[in-house]
Amino acid sequence: CGIISNDNFHSVSFSETDQPKVLITGGLGQLGVGLSKLLSHCLQLLVMIEVSLLCTVGPFVYSDILDDKNLRGIVMNNRITWLVHYSALLSAVGEANVSLARAVNITGLHNILDIAAEYGLRLFVPSTIGAFGPTSPRNPTPDLCVQRPRTIYGVSKVHAELMGEYYHHRYGLDFRCLRYPGIISSDSQPGGGTTDYAVQIFHDAVKTGKFECNLKPDTRLPMMYIDDCLRATLEVMEAPAESLTMRTYNINAMSFTPAELVTEVQKHLPDLQVTYDIDLVRQAIADSWPMNFDDSKACKDWGWKHDYDLPELVQTMLTFIGSGSQ
Numbered sequence: 001c002g003i004i005s006n007d008n009f010h011s012v013s014f015s016e017t018d019q020p021k022v023l024i025t026g027g028l029g030q031l032g033v034g035l036s037k038l039l040s041h042c043l044q045l046l047v048m049i050e051v052s053l054l055c056t057v058g059p060f061v062y063s064d065i066l067d068d069k070n071l072r073g074i075v076m077n078n079r080i081t082w083l084v085h086y087s088a089l090l091s092a093v094g095e096a097n098v099s100l101a102r103a104v105n106i107t108g109l110h111n112i113l114d115i116a117a118e119y120g121l122r123l124f125v126p127s128t129i130g131a132f133g134p135t136s137p138r139n140p141t142p143d144l145c146v147q148r149p150r151t152i153y154g155v156s157k158v159h160a161e162l163m164g165e166y167y168h169h170r171y172g173l174d175f176r177c178l179r180y181p182g183i184i185s186s187d188s189q190p191g192g193g194t195t196d197y198a199v200q201i202f203h204d205a206v207k208t209g210k211f212e213c214n215l216k217p218d219t220r221l222p223m224m225y226i227d228d229c230l231r232a233t234l235e236v237m238e239a240p241a242e243s244l245t246m247r248t249y250n251i252n253a254m255s256f257t258p259a260e261l262v263t264e265v266q267k268h269l270p271d272l273q274v275t276y277d278i279d280l281v282r283q284a285i286a287d288s289w290p291m292n293f294d295d296s297k298a299c300k301d302w303g304w305k306h307d308y309d310l311p312e313l314v315q316t317m318l319t320f321i322g323s324g325s326q
């Protein structure tokens, strides 16, 4: 990836169309699958990039996120106007492979930032509760506070927030970023995260009636149902630029502990048996993350409001997983 001077940015401009042409990186991950389904109903073009060749929905193209020339060609040839950059290694798997996480999460982001700036794209990059650390206020965690995460995932996400905001101020890049809580979905599995237990419990409860939790029962973390997360993503992407007083927002829905989630699931499946076998890496990560997220700026600036609280989340997950419509 060459060094791009200010003069090169916005050198290629596509004619304005009513509907954005969206490129999703990490298109086969937990979030990419959901977003592609949503966009395929209302948008013209969807191209997904993933290291796997498996393709489930929408037009699909293969590229390595580190191959900036190939990425540039995809953006140009498909006349992409919006880029949603989901490619990333999550918190626990990042600690197991720091050099790969650094390459994908940091070098991959640099490729995406340069391409988005060059082609004048609107760019969404998710951040996370993982962008905070043990010295951040945890209950609640505001948008602006100390951010000293202790994972490569968190460090790469703080870097993404700062780089995106820098490109916005320096080059006019239309960068938009939401800090996601742990995301819970039925039709796609997360991979290698600290909040994954809150998805796994539903699959195990329905399939075996037994669940082994890898976090302590009183570990409180912010969580969100995927429909809320994807709606927030589209809402912030569609928000008029003048309504955004910041470029990186917390979004919130609910906070719960494993014990509280188990109690709610047992209202539907009273025979569910739960044991605890603590994963020390995940537990240390969770203990450094926010317990409650303050999303008042997102509510005020672009009208964010979540739909799903814990009871609706549990009912919906059990309905989808129980009926096999995943």
Ligand code: AKB
Residues within 6 Å of the ligand: 090, 091, 092, 128, 129, 130, 153, 180, 181, 182, 183, 190, 192, 193, 194, 195, 196
């Ligand atoms: C993880 O657990 O690593 C992710 C996240 C909260 O960003 N789900």
